[in-house]
Amino acid sequence: MDKYLILVNESHPLGDDYIPEDLVDVMKMPPRHFYVFRSIQLDRQCFEAANRMFAQAEKDGLDAFILISGYRTRDYQTELYAGNKSGKVAKPGCSEHETGLAMDLDSPDGLDKKGPYYKWLVDNAADFGFILRYPAGRECVTHIPFEHWHWRYVGVEAAKEMKQKDLTLEEYTDPSIVRPDPYDLGFIFMSIYGHKMKGHWQEWPDIDLEELKKINPDTVGWVYMENTPINYPILYHEEYPEYYLCYNFSNEASVHGGVSMPRLPDDGIFILSAHHMKDVSMFMKLIEIKDKMTLDIHPEIYLNYEGTIYKATWFAALEKPYSEETLLPAGSGDEKRQLWLDKVKRISFLSNDIMPDVADKILICSTCNREHNGNLELYGVMKEEREH
Numbered sequence: 537m538d539k540y541l542i543l544v545n546e547s548h549p550l551g552d553d554y555i556p557e558d559l560v561d562v563m564k565m566p567p568r569h570f571y572v573f574r575s576i577q578l579d580r581q582c583f584e585a586a587n588r589m590f591a592q593a594e595k596d597g598l599d600a601f602i603l604i605s606g607y608r609t610r611d612y613q614t615e616l617y618a619g620n621k622s623g624k625v626a627k628p629g630c631s632e633h634e635t636g637l638a639m640d641l642d643s644p645d646g647l648d649k650k651g652p653y654y655k656w657l658v659d660n661a662a663d664f665g666f667i668l669r670y671p672a673g674r675e676c677v678t679h680i681p682f683e684h685w686h687w688r689y690v691g692v693e694a695a696k697e698m699k700q701k702d703l704t705l706e707e708y709t710d711p712s713i714v715r716p717d718p719y720d721l722g723f724i725f726m727s728i729y730g731h732k733m734k735g736h737w738q739e740w741p742d743i744d745l746e747e748l749k750k751i752n753p754d755t756v757g758w759v760y761m762e763n764t765p766i767n768y769p770i771l772y773h774e775e776y777p778e779y780y781l782c783y784n785f786s787n788e789a790s791v792h793g794g795v796s797m798p799r800l801p802d803d804g805i806f807i808l809s810a811h812h813m814k815d816v817s818m819f820m821k822l823i824e825i826k827d828k829m830t831l832d833i834h835p836e837i838y839l840n841y842e843g844t845i846y847k848a849t850w851f852a853a854l855e856k857p858y859s860e861e862t863l864l865p866a867g868s869g870d871e872k873r874q875l876w877l878d879k880v881k882r883i884s885f886l887s888n889d890i891m892p893d894v895a896d897k898i899l900i901c902s903t904c905n906r907e908h909n910g911n912l913e914l915y916g917v918m919k920e921e922r923e924h
């Protein structure tokens with residue numbers, strides 16, 4: 537088989553004695569048309585193709601691509617894997633970095649997914665034999681979350697065909713793989729909950745958190761909104777607060793991810809965050825509040841947090857740039873909390889006549905607000921429900 541089409545993943549690990557043949561140290565290969573700050577090895581043909589690609593990028597005005605990772609030895613991958621519990625490091629033998637055919641890239645804008653560097657790669661990399669190896673929305677095939685920095689050399693012909701037919705390397709090398717319909721309910725269910733939920737399905741209001749914790753110990757609650765698909769477990773990953781944006785309840789790579797708490801409730805402020813999906817799942821219905829410009833369309837949301845049931849009623853909606861900190865610093869007293877609540881009301885684009893008291897618990901539900909490069913945040917005042 538063409539060595540440039542080698543498939544490496546958890547079900548196709550490299551042999552224990554695998555060592556790539558023709559590696560070059562890019563530090564010793566001038567003139568380079570990209571930056572590299574340490575000794576990194578790549579397959580010779582991969583390096584040459586990359587250098588041609590970055591030379592073209594230079595001509596197009598993008599002269600500062602940075603190579604941050606290339607070939608990794610088995611020992612190094614073993615070390616990385618052992619030291620990282622984010623789920624984002626492949627098992628030793630299962631990383632294509634061990635072939636010298638994969639590059640992790642960066643750029644002065646942090647390879648911003650909306651920036652010129654990333655866009656240039658998406659438009660041009662295939663012409664030089666590179667593919668975006670782990671695209672968004674194909675986690676069910678690659679079993680790896682979207683990695684916009686990871687580019688794989690497969691050769692020009694294959695790269696162009698894969699781009700044109702929108703195929704992952706898994707599908708290109710195994711035509712028997714059937715791509716799921718992204719709007720199929722069975723697919724959506726599996727993507728959100730994964731195989732561990734089979735036989736343990738729960739629905740509001742009958743939530744047995746103890747059972748869910750046995751399946752995924754990161755479960756801290758459940759969230760439910762009437763007349764919407766929002767009926768999901770809430771997950772909290774202590775080490776990597778963003779873990780559940782790309783992994784589901786069963787800890788599988790997923791385009792949906794889960795509803796997650798970026799931190800545990802602090803000073804009575806509860807934060808939930810989730811994607812909003814075109815298939816209307818996750819927090820899509822929160823976007824509807826913005827689209828219709830009224831908090832009344834879905835006025836309240838229910839929460840079971842560690843066994844206590846709350847109903848939260850929205851009092852404000854904010855559009856927050858990623859850079860802006862709108863949270864109340866921990867340990868702020870009543871006076872500061874009142875000022876913060878006033879500020880939330882003042883800077884909101886949607887509000888009503890509900891004015892929370894400083895003693896009230898506050899729920900913030902957050903989802904990405906793509907066109908504004910920030911988050912949409914809904915603020916609700918929480919009341920404990922007596923009956924359940």
Ligand SMILES: [Zn+2]
Nearest residue numbers: 638639640686
């Ligand atoms: Zn990588």
